[in-house]
Amino acid sequence: MAATTETIEQVKEATGTYKYGFVTDIESDKAPKGLNEDIVRFISARKEEPEWMLEWRLKAYRRWLTMESPDWAKLDIPPIDYQDSYYYSAPKTVKKLDSLDEVDPELLATYEKLGIPLNEQKRLANVAVDAVFDSVSVATTFREELSKAGVIFCPISEAIRDYPELVQRYMGLVVPVGDNYFAALNSAVFTDGSFVYIPKGVRCPMELSTYFRINEQNTGQFERTLIIAEDEAYVSYLEGCTAPQRDENQLHAAVVELVAMTDAEIKYSTVQNWYPGDENGKGGIYNFVTKRGVCRGDRAKISWTQVETGSAITWKYPSCVLRGKDSVGEFYSVALTNNHQQADTGTKMIHIGEGSRSTIISKGISAGLSQNCYRGLVHMQPTAENARNFTQCDSLLIGDKCGAHTVPYIVSRNPSAKIEHEATTSRISEDQMFYCLQRGIGEEDAVSLIVNGFCKEVMKELPMEFVVEAQKLIGISLEGSVG
């Protein structure tokens, strides 16, 4: 408590704004700096949450206080002062720019390379767009179509109000509040995120990505996503934005929970390109994310696909708990690090159900001075009769100043379960480069081509419309890593 009081005092002294207490003015809807129970209450009140939600948050907060930041990852994390950030800040009304001419030319050049349509470029760069692109109307159209199918897709705060029984039943089921340090922090202070509910037998009529890209642009630092697919339901969800966000936010701790019932399938794709910091390692997002799905029913399937090119530090292990008989878990990952980026990412496949199967394909690319680590667990419990796992981890090193690491954990407690793991580390061969160069392909394009070939197995799992952008993103992220 002493630290909290101190913070309040400091805020009071430094800004003189504390006299307004928690009554914030409308222009900058912000809670005071720091983290304590009052901040948690403030967030909950702002979100007009029911009492049970506040209790849940407080429980998480108290749990968080007793926990320690994990240090087992191969990451060099500078100490984070949790009292030195804002935990609630409503989307700021940023001044709209009048035309693209006012936008940072470097940013525009990147959009150009990604092949982003002009209208979308304007939206991303916060340029006022015409009515045709009005996200509200577009959103309404989508919402009508979705509700016709019975699909619930709304911000999590709305779901807490409108579907409390669903949220109460499932939130924290897959990632309990005390699961880990960052999950506990998120549980206490999450401000944004999505809620998806697909009723029995429904195949979601569209990729939920499109909607997300338009409406959930200004997601907070602490998102919370919950996706529930009832029996025989199907949904494909794409998170993130393929265009670079010039976000200077320091800490990003999200939680994603997936629940798949009998014969349901959830496909979750991420293209993460948060600001990685500059070439000297200054700035950038610390991305500490807990993602986990549970296949509760028989033959349920959860598939994670991620393309991670951004963030200064990535700490992320999208996992599957395969409880159902013959349930399936998949993890396809490309993690690319350049300059001073650090990534420690991988997956956990917990096999409980008979005949459960999992596939892990991980492609790590390190360039510059970066460190890239795959860390994964395959756990066969005694009940996992005839379960099967196949893991392949390949690392590619570009340059001699970076590191590529593979740390797989394999635990098998059932003899009929079969586990196969293989990992390789190599660099771009001179033959491959020579082949490209002598055909007139420039050095950077050649590297991009070869790296994309290296990642092909993962890329083909992405929803089609994003493959092209993701491929270009890899090329851009590698810029300056050769020559």
Next chain:
Amino acid sequence: MPASMTLPDLASATANSGVRSSALANWQATGWPGPRVESWRFTKLALLEGKTFAPAHDFADQPAGAGMDAAESIGAHVLRFVNGVVDPSDIENAPEGVNISALAADEDAMSHLRQMVPPAHPVSDLSLAVMSAGIIIDIKGRVDMPLMLSFEGDGATTSAHPVVFVRLFEGSYLQLAEWHASTAGLSAPLTGIDIAAGARLEQVKVQTDGQATTHLAATGVTLGAGASIDGFSLSTGGRLARLETHVCFAGEGADCNLSAIYMGRGEQHQDITTYMDHAVPNCTSNQIIRGVLDDRSRGVYQGRVHVAPDAQKTDGQQMARALLLSRKAEVDAKPELEIYADDVVCAHGATVGELDATQLFYLTSRGIPKDVARAMLIEAFLIDTIETISNETLAAILRPVAQAWMAEQETL
């Protein structure tokens, strides 16, 4: 350290100075690894809780064990350790090229040996501190007669702490066999193997300690330029056994083959832990690990290949496979790659499973009884690993041990 974990009787060690007293201080400060120490994640030492051991310090003769027979079969010169204390008569008539001296008198050697395993290693600190025997074996030139280190002993409350430092001088050659058949409560051998430029060591280790013994071995290997080691371990004994080897490539062009087979049944816990430190360019390391686990036994393989920033042209290979023969057996594997250089070829593979049902069917459909067919498949699973041993003399003492284990399997 949990208070319930009692120390061995350290009375004899308190009088030491230098390296040994610093090792003792270190051990007293850290003790056995606690539950959260990552490198001991899969191997918990709860068995040692509440146990007090008395390290032996005087040589007490016993009837010769199986290691002596094996030594005789290959015509080896034997250094016999009983409860970790070396038979003084074996030190004198060493073959030509072999010089044996006392380790405790040589502070530099002890300090060097201690640096060959990671700092604050429980086995190295404890065994250096209490040291039931400490010898240096210097090898010059080519020694054709194999050298056998035979470890015997008994007594549930006895602990053995033999410390052996083998130094192969430039261009020398040695065949070394290590045979453990002790029933002491704790067997904690610390071994240093320093192979100078161009020298070669061919080595096997057979671990057949008693069913109640805790066998915790720490071995440090340093390879000079162009040096090579061809090592093989077979671990079938002990209630809990951990064979931990740290290899440091100190000179370019060195080559290391380090393979192992572990076999467990009953309540046994078998752990093979290796660390390959590729500190310099142009070295190769190759590991083939096979495990067979029956009943409620548990097998662990942790292998790390570390390639330093400038260690280009490194070739590091690891292949670990385990066979589970029973519903209650468990295997844990953690093959790690930690790579900081780009022009390298590193790979690891790991598989876990049971005997292939179609292979079993193939054999039984041809009239081979099921238990025989199973034994054939287990043997086939292990045999190609033993076949990689380049030294036929040393392989010859290994095979019967594996076969005896399997023969026992058939009669169970």
